[in-house]
């Protein structure tokens with residue numbers, strides 16, 4: 001028979017008088033700071049995920065329908081992309097009614113997979129872009145390698161350029177999809193498993209159409225060139241998925257805005273520290289954040305909210321955080 005000790009040592013050796021003398025006194029107003037998610041695909045998430053946006057203070061978002069939130073396993077026709085536009089348009093009001101945030105829309109044609117008849121789509125896009133709910137064109141942008149079917153660079157330029165011309169004509173900003181370099185720190189998986197956390201079918205990734213030393217950066221430079229040809233001012237571009245590979249070019253050599261996608265650091269390596277470093281180096285005037293949450297990818301709805309707290313911990317003041325998560329996206333996308 002085992003013998004029980006007569007007494008348990010329950011007095012914990014903690015004592016407030018031994019805490020560090022420096023008192024951290026964070027402003028509790030950060031808890032209620034409204035924020036804007038300027039790039040997500042919330043219409044593809046669960047109801048509960050959308051509720052989490054509300055509960056964490058997301059006052060407005062830009063729900064993007066263009067196809068990057070999608071990894072088709074086959075070539076794509078114009079109707080397939082138009083379905084994505086119609087789907088988000090038809091659900092927007094019901095989503096807002098349930099969750100209270102303003103759900104604004106961005107519609108676009110992406111180049112991550114070749115589209116069989118892009119001109120049909122681009123012709124129809126003008127009418128769609130004039131809908132009140134549409135606040136941006138995109139996401140779009142040159143892609144170094146496609147999924148399912150390759151798309152030649154000159155054809156991609158034409159598709160991106162037409163959308164930028166339309167944006168200039170309609171005075172809308174463009175959400176630019178910039179390719180991430182990503183991290184190589186992940187584990188090695190068994191073959192056939194793909195990349196856990198991302199529904200992409202890795203065997204369908206095509207040979208790259210950009211083969212230089214830094215195709216991810218080269219893509220962005222071509223986008224900026226295409227914008228100039230299309231008559232779209234650089235300050236009407238929000239370069240999403242900003243990272244350490246492109247942020248210096250974008251903020252030093254262009255007038256583009258940058259948006260850091262903080263929703264899946266396991267894939268991109270990008271988190272609040274990159275945002276803090278960028279604000280410290282270049283100031284907050286052209287910096288934003290987004291979650292890019294979508295149902296094909298392991299993404300975190302709370303990532304912008306967490307980053308708000310983390311930016312403060314890393315020394316960014318409250319007014320600057322407010323500018324980055326609320327005022328900048330409100331002004332660029334013309335939100336109320």
Ligand SMILES: [Zn+2]
Pocket residue numbers: 039040041064068069139292
């Ligand atoms: Zn996206």
